[in-house]
Amino acid sequence: MPFSRPLTHGVVYRYDDFVYQLGDELTKTLGPFDLDKVTQGDCLELIPNLPDKSIDVLVTSPPYWGQRLSNGTGTENDPREYLNFLENVFINFLPKLKPQGIIWINLGDAYNTPVNWRLDDRQYSTLGADKNGLSDDNSAYTKPRAKRKAFIDVDNSWLSYGNLLALPNRLVISLSERGYVYRGEVIWRKKNPMPEGRCRRPHRQHESVFLLAKDDAHSFRVAPPVGSVWDISNEKIDGPVHFSRFPEELPRRCIDAYGHLGSNTIVFDPFSGSGTTGIAALKLGCRYIGFEIDQVQVDASNNRIKMISENDAPLLRLASNAG
Numbered sequence: 001m002p003f004s005r006p007l008t009h010g011v012v013y014r015y016d017d018f019v020y021q022l023g024d025e026l027t028k029t030l031g032p033f034d035l036d037k038v039t040q041g042d043c044l045e046l047i048p049n050l051p052d053k054s055i056d057v058l059v060t061s062p063p064y065w066g067q068r069l070s071n072g073t074g075t076e077n078d079p080r081e082y083l084n085f086l087e088n089v090f091i092n093f094l095p096k097l098k099p100q101g102i103i104w105i106n107l108g109d110a111y112n113t114p115v116n117w118r119l120d121d122r123q124y125s126t127l128g129a130d131k132n133g134l135s136d137d138n139s140a141y142t143k144p145r146a147k148r149k150a151f152i153d154v155d156n157s158w159l160s161y162g163n164l165l166a167l168p169n170r171l172v173i174s175l176s177e178r179g180y181v182y183r184g185e186v187i188w189r190k191k192n193p194m195p196e197g198r199c200r201r202p203h204r205q206h207e208s209v210f211l212l213a214k215d216d217a218h219s220f221r222v223a224p225p226v227g228s229v230w231d232i233s234n235e236k237i238d239g240p241v242h243f244s245r246f247p248e249e250l251p252r253r254c255i256d257a258y259g260h261l262g263s264n265t266i267v268f269d270p271f272s273g274s275g276t277t278g279i280a281a282l283k284l285g286c287r288y289i290g291f292e293i294d295q296v297q298v299d300a301s302n303n304r305i306k307m308i309s310e311n312d313a314p315l316l317r318l319a320s321n322a323g
């Protein structure tokens with residue numbers, strides 16, 4: 001059982017609306033899935049097995065189009081196929097969200113150009129201590145990337161060469177036309193953005209995080225208010241490398257913004273990666289379900305989550321606050 005600690009039975013600790021009676025068994029499963037675990041598989045196939053109205057907060061960063069090599073979404077040649085997959089994931093998920101639930105989608109955009117990052121490009125970068133690029137071994141230069149080609153369709157002008165495809169915006173518009181309420185956009189301003197080569201456009205130093213819900217009466221923290229620009233640095237973790245990880249502070253803020261924390265709050269990430277959303281959820285005293293297609297990441301994130309369950313004790317903190 002997660003959070004098992006030698007606490008006094010029969011005492012009730014309160015944290016917002018969350019009430020936990022010591023001696024109660026924490027539920028271990030949600031439908032066929034283990035709680036506080038990442039399950040291996042394709043999220044589009046697994047989502048229908050989640051119980052209806054069971055998830056409070058979804059926080060996720062789906063793969064970006066044309067940036068990856070391995071299994072799963074993001075490798076499609078046609079960005080419309082990619083968008084179609086993501087739309088299906090979130091539309092299939094909608095019945096699984098509690099009526100008061102919220103979803104946060106962090107998604108980067110793509111230009112309709114080939115991705116061919118060259119080490120020489122670092123001479124155009126203004127990053128690094130001496131403002132002329134990061135060190136040669138920085139993951140920005142060593143990350144294995146797909147050799148993405150531009151996808152041109154002469155009958156669709158948005159699929160012309162060089163166009164910023166507006167994929168996150170297209171996704172959000174489509175979801176709000178198919179049952180979601182679009183509630184806001186947060187700008188994640190990166191303190192250490194990826195360097196970019198020589199180009200006649202702004203170097204990107206931010207990503208968007210979109211907030212959607214089932215109903216405009218969803219739960220949300222109102223005091224202190226949640227701002228729309230978040231300054232967050234990237235961070236490194238132990239274990240197998242995950243090149244597209246978001247910093248723990250990002251899902252932490254997303255979950256916290258829900259306004260209801262505790263073991264009744266179920267957090268879900270369908271593209272769980274290295275398990276960052278799960279770690280943030282458990283540290284906030286919530287429960288977690290993750291889906292991830294890559295078995296190496298599944299094993300690594302389950303180890304990380306187990307360590308948090310054993311070493312971090314939200315209930316112990318509550319006990320000392322209550323005492």
Ligand SMILES: C[S@@+](CC[C@H](N)C(=O)[O-])C[C@H]1O[C@@H](n2cnc3c(N)ncnc32)[C@H](O)[C@@H]1O
Pocket residue numbers: 041042043044060061062063064071072073074242244245246247270271272273274275276277291292293294297
């Ligand atoms: C951008 S990464 C997520 C990183 C994560 N937020 C973290 O901090 O580690 C996207 C993840 O989605 C996984 N993925 C891709 N297609 C998937 C699919 N169809 N179902 C489940 N996971 C998938 C990839 O293996 C990758 O780990």
